[in-house]
Amino acid sequence: MKSSLQTLDKIIKTLFIPYSGLLSVIFGVMILSFPIGLYVMYNSDIGKEINYQYPINGLDLFVGGIGYKVPFSFEMGDAFVVTWTIFLILFTISYFGPEDSLLKTLSNTMSRGWQSFRGNAMANMMAWFSILILFSVIIDSVQQMFGIKIDFPTSTNDLIRFFQLGISPLTEETGFRVLLIGVPLFLMYSHSASWKTFFKSLWRPAKYLGISDYKKSMVLIITIGLLFGVAHIISGTPWSPGKVTQAAMAGVIIGWVYVRYGLAPAILIHWATNYFLFSYLFFISSLGQSTAITDSSNPFSNTLEIILVGTGIIATTIKILERVKTRKVPTEQNL
Numbered sequence: 019m020k021s022s023l024q025t026l027d028k029i030i031k032t033l034f035i036p037y038s039g040l041l042s043v044i045f046g047v048m049i050l051s052f053p054i055g056l057y058v059m060y061n062s063d064i065g066k067e068i069n070y071q072y073p074i075n076g077l078d079l080f081v082g083g084i085g086y087k088v089p090f091s092f093e094m095g096d097a098f099v100v101t102w103t104i105f106l107i108l109f110t111i112s113y114f115g116p117e118d119s120l121l122k123t124l125s126n127t128m129s130r131g132w133q134s135f136r137g138n139a140m141a142n143m144m145a146w147f148s149i150l151i152l153f154s155v156i157i158d159s160v161q162q163m164f165g166i167k168i169d170f171p172t173s174t175n176d177l178i179r180f181f182q183l184g185i186s187p188l189t190e191e192t193g194f195r196v197l198l199i200g201v202p203l204f205l206m207y208s209h210s211a212s213w214k215t216f217f218k219s220l221w222r223p224a225k226y227l228g229i230s231d232y233k234k235s236m237v238l239i240i241t242i243g244l245l246f247g248v249a250h251i252i253s254g255t256p257w258s259p260g261k262v263t264q265a266a267m268a269g270v271i272i273g274w275v276y277v278r279y280g281l282a283p284a285i286l287i288h289w290a291t292n293y294f295l296f297s298y299l300f301f302i303s304s305l306g307q308s309t310a311i312t313d314s315s316n317p318f319s320n321t322l323e324i325i326l327v328g329t330g331i332i333a334t335t336i337k338i339l340e341r342v343k344t345r346k347v348p349t350e351q352n353l
């Protein structure tokens with residue numbers, strides 16, 4: 019038994035070498051997406067006849083798949099820079115905590131293994147984001163074998179589409195994760211009726227509600243995840259029906275990250291699937307290297323997908339091995 023645990027440790031430590039390197043690359047590309055997104059919004063010509071001064075009449079919010087329009091007008095560029103700033107703040111918070119910085123976390127992986135990741139929101143966000151991309155590619159590939167394609171929502175203008183993709187992580191995570199998961203979990207687990215406990219639990223449910231058994235939480239997470247998937251094909255400007263499975267899977271992963279690690283990494287995973295990926299696609303499109311935003315066959319996109327899928331494979335493997343290791347340890351102690 020002891021030799022098998024040592025073998026698992028060696029395999030996990032070996033996997034952490036390329037894994038840490040890949041996470042560093044992903045982190046660097048994510049940082050670069052912040053100025054690239056600003057360029058796309060304020061300097062590119064993807065909007066053609068409109069620019070960042072385009073007036074938006076009403077903000078679309080989604081609660082449980084039901085859309086609500088908040089009646090006030092604003093310029094697209096103003097709203098974009100506000101959400102951009104919020105994402106940058108969440109990105110910074112996640113880099114430095116809640117316990118260790120990302121740099122310290124990655125440097126400790128060889129000695130402490132996966133345990134070190136629990137102290138940094140950014141590391142967990144990138145890990146689960148890569149797993150989400152891995153399963154998204156698998157789902158899309160399987161569905162295409164049966165003739166089921168995932169088509170983008172129809173949009174008359176690429177700049178408006180980029181704006182909508184940019185703000186939806188905030189509006190959708192508030193409507194689905196905070197209101198439909200965070201609030202019910204507070205009612206289920208909280209032993210205090212104070213407002214301070216309420217808002218702290220919405221920020222990091224597992225920590226501030228003392229959740230250790232996740233069975234009840236997973237039922238809620240999966241339910242809201244399925245609702246999240248269905249909402250993508252029935253609300254607002256819908257995707258094609260093939261999106262429901264992919265979005266439901268993403269909803270479950272983001273829901274788990276929200277409960278286990280907090281709101282910041284959950285929002286950032288959604289940010290990564292929207293703003294991060296599409297800022298590069300729109301940027302490449304604006305340079306004339308891609309004929310359409312749906313065309314991700316350019317060299318950069320292909321390379322980024324390979325990196326993300328590879329990282330997702332390693333992350334999934336490490337998590338499985340860590341799970342096996344955790345089960346073996348109590349068994350050894352009882353011998």
